[in-house]
Amino acid sequence: MIKENRRWVNIGFQLGAIILALGFTTLVLVLSGAPPFDAYYQIILGSFGSLLNISSVLAAWVPLLLATSGLLFTFAAGLWNIGVEGQIILGGIFTTGLLKLLQGSTLPPALIIILAILAGALGGALWASLAGILKTYGGVNEIFGGLGLNFVATALTLWLIFGPWKRPGIGSMSGTIPFPESLWLPRFADLRVSPWALLITIGGIIIVILVLQGTHFGLRLKAVGKNMRAAYLIGISANQHLMLAFILNGIFAGLAGAMQVTAVYHRLIPAISSGYGYLGLLIAMLINYRAIWAAPIALFYAALNIGSIQLPIVLKLDSSLSGVLQGALVLFVLMMEGVRQRLVGGD
Amino acid sequence: MDFNTIITGLAGVIVSAGPLVFAAVGETFAERSGVINLSLNGTIILTAMSGFVVALSTNNLLLGALFGMLVGGLSALIIAFASITLKQSQVAVGFVLTLMNASLAYFLGNPYVGVNGPSLGSWDIPVLSQIPVLGPLLFRADVLTYLSYLFIIFAWIWLYKTRSGLILQGIGERPAAAFVRGANVNRMRYIYTVLGGLFAGLAGAAYSLNVKSGWMGTISGLDGFGWIALAITIFGGWNPLRAAFGAYLFALLQWLGLVLQPAMPGVPSQVLQVAPFPLMILTLLLVNIGDTEWVKRMLAGLPAPSRRVASRVLRSLSAKPPAGIGQTFEQE
Numbered sequence: 014m015i016k017e018n019r020r021w022v023n024i025g026f027q028l029g030a031i032i033l034a035l036g037f038t039t040l041v042l043v044l045s046g047a048p049p050f051d052a053y054y055q056i057i058l059g060s061f062g063s064l065l066n067i068s069s070v071l072a073a074w075v076p077l078l079l080a081t082s083g084l085l086f087t088f089a090a091g092l093w094n095i096g097v098e099g100q101i102i103l104g105g106i107f108t109t110g111l112l113k114l115l116q117g118s119t120l121p122p123a124l125i126i127i128l129a130i131l132a133g134a135l136g137g138a139l140w141a142s143l144a145g146i147l148k149t150y151g152g153v154n155e156i157f158g159g160l161g162l163n164f165v166a167t168a169l170t171l172w173l174i175f176g177p178w179k180r181p182g183i184g185s186m187s188g189t190i191p192f193p194e195s196l197w198l199p200r201f202a203d204l205r206v207s208p209w210a211l212l213i214t215i216g217g218i219i220i221v222i223l224v225l226q227g228t229h230f231g232l233r234l235k236a237v238g239k240n241m242r243a244a245y246l247i248g249i250s251a252n253q254h255l256m257l258a259f260i261l262n263g264i265f266a267g268l269a270g271a272m273q274v275t276a277v278y279h280r281l282i283p284a285i286s287s288g289y290g291y292l293g294l295l296i297a298m299l300i301n302y303r304a305i306w307a308a309p310i311a312l313f314y315a316a317l318n319i320g321s322i323q324l325p326i327v328l329k330l331d332s333s334l335s336g337v338l339q340g341a342l343v344l345f346v347l348m349m350e351g352v353r354q355r356l357v358g359g360d
Numbered sequence: 361m362d363f364n365t366i367i368t369g370l371a372g373v374i375v376s377a378g379p380l381v382f383a384a385v386g387e388t389f390a391e392r393s394g395v396i397n398l399s400l401n402g403t404i405i406l407t408a409m410s411g412f413v414v415a416l417s418t419n420n421l422l423l424g425a426l427f428g429m430l431v432g433g434l435s436a437l438i439i440a441f442a443s444i445t446l447k448q449s450q451v452a453v454g455f456v457l458t459l460m461n462a463s464l465a466y467f468l469g470n471p472y473v474g475v476n477g478p479s480l481g482s483w484d485i486p487v488l489s490q491i492p493v494l495g496p497l498l499f500r501a502d503v504l505t506y507l508s509y510l511f512i513i514f515a516w517i518w519l520y521k522t523r524s525g526l527i528l529q530g531i532g533e534r535p536a537a538a539f540v541r542g543a544n545v546n547r548m549r550y551i552y553t554v555l556g557g558l559f560a561g562l563a564g565a566a567y568s569l570n571v572k573s574g575w576m577g578t579i580s581g582l583d584g585f586g587w588i589a590l591a592i593t594i595f596g597g598w599n600p601l602r603a604a605f606g607a608y609l610f611a612l613l614q615w616l617g618l619v620l621q622p623a624m625p626g627v628p629s630q631v632l633q634v635a636p637f638p639l640m641i642l643t644l645l646l647v648n649i650g651d652t653e654w655v656k657r658m659l660a661g662l663p664a665p666s667r668r669v670a671s672r673v674l675r676s677l678s679a680k681p682p683a684g685i686g687q688t689f690e691q692e
Contacts, residue, residue, distance in 0.1 A: 045468055093451055152648030153641065156398075156451070157594070160587050161641040168634040291459060298452050331577075333466035340460025344438075347453055351446025 015224065016116040022357055034341040041337055042056065056335070057325050060320030068204035072277055073289075073315040075210045080293035081307045082221045083265025088224055088302045090258035091238030096144040096159025097165035098290030100137040100263045104258035104270025105285035106170060107136025112192055112274070113178065122195040129196075130213075130271040137267020145259030149252040163290075171283055184295075188282035198276040200292065207276040214272075215308075217265060222304045222306050234258060266290065292318075292339065299343045315341055325349045369615060371497050374629030376571050377611035378508040379404070379563035381462070383589035384596065384603040385515050386559025392519070392532040393552035394545075394684040395443060398454025400560055402461030403435045407564025408467035408582055412575045415565075416477035424478075425504075425565040432561020433554050435461060440553040444546050447688050458586070472575050479573035480504060504566045511559070515600035528552065531642055532598075532682030535689045545689050563589070584637075591640045595647065597679030610636055650674030 042049040060070050080097055087094035096098075111132040115125045140162060147158040175184035199206040227230040236244040237254045245251055273285050296314055300306035321335035365567035371391075383400060390397050397403075407428035415424025435457060443450040480502045486498040519525040528548065535545045565580060568575055588610060596603025613636055649655055655674070659667055 041464065041467065045470075082468065093455075097456075147641065147645065150646045150652060150654060152652045153644045155588075157591055157644055160638040161591075164584060164634045164637040277533060295456065295459065296399055298456065331467045331470040333463040336463025336469055337460060338546055340456050340463060343456045344453065344460060344505045347448045347456065348446055
């Protein structure tokens with residue numbers, strides 16, 4: 014009975030947080046002199062107004078959920094893998110590299126695509142293990158190590174686009190030459206999303222849920238995250254588990270980058286990661302690291318991203334409004350959780 | 361390149377380091393008290409935008425700078441409230457704010473992108489500006505740059521030569537002990553976090569009103585600035601003088617990147633701009649590696665004379681964070 018009441022109290026506080034976040038975002042809209050309800054309507058229309066728009070949302074959901082899924086491993090181990098952004102980028106670079114290497118070969122295109130996606134996962138894992146080695150053997154906080162590596166990854170992309178992989182003539186911010194259609198991950202006819210990408214993403218989050226909730230490894234990872242010293246005393250090697258968490262996260266982030274190249278852009282572009290790594294961190298915080306909520310919330314965040322593209326076109330507003338709402342939601346949920354703990358006591 | 365050009369270039373380095381000095385030395389105070397303001401990157405972007413817009417619409421630079429400070433202080437207050445009073449993770453709240461503040465800046469600043477606005481003029485300090493070499497290097501700048509010199513000196517004196525500074529050191533190292541001796545730990549944390557935020561705000565305003573006048577949206581060159589300020593705080597070992605040195609070193613490297621660009625035509629400018637980041641990782645590695653298990657084990661295995669030399673080198677590099685950093689403190 015008491016437990017049932019608590020549940021409603023929790024939901025009440027979370028609803029309060031959502032209302033506050035919407036209120037704050039509306040205030041920002043009013044401050045900028047924009048019509049708030051028109052803006053929200055445009056976002057909804059832009060994301061769910063047509064089948065084509067829905068397919069764009071799903072295309073954004075793929076890398077966003079893959080990044081979030083990977084982050085659930087590092088968060089379980091108590092790590093703040095801000096470097097996820099760079100790990101997505103390296104996934105994109107490795108995928109592009111392999112496609113470039115094999116595009117003239119006689120191998121069947123399907124095999125080339127599969128190899129390219131695996132290469133992306135490898136790229137992400139390698140970049141993540143770099144952050145992991147810096148953390149475990151160099152004592153460098155993963156936040157700063159990861160951030161530094163993010164900037165390096167961006168520079169590496171730009172160097173490739175304007176240097177070795179530049180278009181004939183002169184390199185351009187629009188990226189490398191697009192790959193022939195035979196090397197694209199097949200899409201639904203006339204839509205922007207690939208069923209294969211959706212399959213990989215859904216399979217990915219199911220694996221994460223199973224590993225974290227149903228395996229001994231998931232349990233050990235959480236033990237390391239909760240209390241590193243205690244885990245060490247019962248015979249769990251902390252460093253080994255931290256490295257594994259980084260590498261698993263890197264594989265997922267690398268897959269996100271691979272999807273950006275094979276299913277969305279079909280080339281390497283300067284902003285190949287599209288900020289999905291940072292957004293994934295927000296989502297993981299918002300769902301309080303519970304894997305089961307990752308898919309729906311990532312879908313909502315993807316819809317905000319895609320829907321807000323309408324704002325500059327229709328209302329001459331900047332599309333970063335989605336970032337305001339996405340941030341405000343997490344901020345107010347965190348704050349309301351603090352208020353709840355103060356008023357009602359711990360859970 | 362002749363001598364005078366070099367002096368002018370270096371004087372420019374000192375001016376462009378001003379915002380970094382404000383942000384990193386301010387953050388040094390906040391972290392000394394035990395609170396990390398991870399929102400710096402977004403906050404500086406937001407205060408650069410809002411400081412510029414207020415200066416533009418009131419045609420008053422002072423109001424612009426003050427408004428930037430207000431926004432920075434407010435942002436820090438949210439972190440202080442969420443982490444000290446509501447006991448939420450500082451890292452989580454700071455990271456959310458860094459993204460949200462940047463989005464706010466790009467959204468609200470959209471109509472002002474590329475608009476011409478007021479910027480701070482230079483003002484030579486009488487007498488001092490006539491000193492050979494030092495005059496043109498340090499004293500032919502602007503009011504904000506002079507303020508950054510004063511801030512460094514003031515910060516150092518405050519931290520190491522006053523009673524309040526001594527209490528601040530104690531709060532960071534052993535909050536419980538400081539509390540027993542009568543310090544109101546959480547109130548101090550509020551004050552110093554907001555102080556750091558005010559100077560982060562000044563850093564943003566100093567950038568858009570002085571270093572690179574105006575607001576350019578996502579291409580203002582500010583993304584990454586706050587992260588560098590946070591890294592410099594660590595590099596500085598939570599010492600204002602060392603942090604200021606880090607800020608100047610960083611600005612110098614950026615300038616060298618620009619100057620040396622023509623000598624390396626094959627390297628795009630974007631690559632040189634990130635040169636500081638691998639360097640940041642390397643310095644953090646040098647600063648921290650002495651404390652890792654495997655290095656300690658390896659040192660223990662060395663013969664005594666070389667062990668002494670090696671551990672002395674590592675200790676001189678190392679920078680230990682205040683022990684109480686990032687932790688909540690229960691005042692009962």
